[in-house]
Amino acid sequence: MWNVLLSFSGLVALIQLLFLPSFPESPPYLLLQKGDKAGCLQAMKQLWGEGNYHTEFDDLMKEKAVTKGTKIMNILEVLKEPSVYPQLSTMLLLLLSLQLCGLSATANLKEGIIPYVSLGVAISELISIIFCSSIIDRFGRRILLWGGYLMMALILVLLETSLLL
Numbered sequence: 001m002w003n004v005l006l007s008f009s010g011l012v013a014l015i016q017l018l019f020l021p022s023f024p025e026s027p028p029y030l031l032l033q034k035g036d037k038a039g040c041l042q043a044m045k046q047l048w049g050e051g052n053y054h055t056e057f058d059d060l061m062k063e064k065a066v067t068k069g070t071k072i073m074n075i076l077e078v079l080k081e082p083s084v085y086p087q088l089s090t091m092l093l094l095l096l097s098l099q100l101c102g103l104s105a106t107a108n109l110k111e112g113i114i115p116y117v118s119l120g121v122a123i124s125e126l127i128s129i130i131f132c133s134s135i136i137d138r139f140g141r142r143i144l145l146w147g148g149y150l151m152m153a154l155i156l157v158l159l160e161t162s163l164l165l
Helices: 002-022 027-033 037-048 054-067 075-080 082-099 114-139 141-164
Strands: none
Touching (some): 002 141, 027 037, 027 054, 037 054, 075 082, 075 114, 082 114, 114 141
16 A cells, blocks of 8 residues: 555645645745735735735835845855855755765665765755756746646656556
8 A cells, every 4th residue: 555655745746736826926036036016915915815014015125125235146156155154064964964874775775885876866966956046046936846746746646657557
């Protein structure tokens, strides 16, 4: 019955895939990234119901004014910025600890290939982090979430179909 359990996560992804387009964009994204004031107020109304959201909107406008002069940095500029070294070192430490926790050793692999599997997993995670962080500003989180759920649902359907055949 493990294949039914595996299919459950595909069902959850499919439900999220169906309902995600009906949700509005986040109000901070609409105002700060897109500059859409009317869309921001409409999203607040849709998310929080009827009410007066001028204080939240004013806070977002203040944040927009504060961040107006700041430049969005790419990955190389972030790596060259000394003020983010503590955060980067913490993130690197977490990624390394995940690689050294022994998950690859519990996968019933031959002992000689475990370091290569760990290295491959680490490289694939690094590539996905770089790829996603470089395209998230271009496409937005909503499209990336939608695409991720679609891919997860399709892969799980293909996996379940191949297991049944």
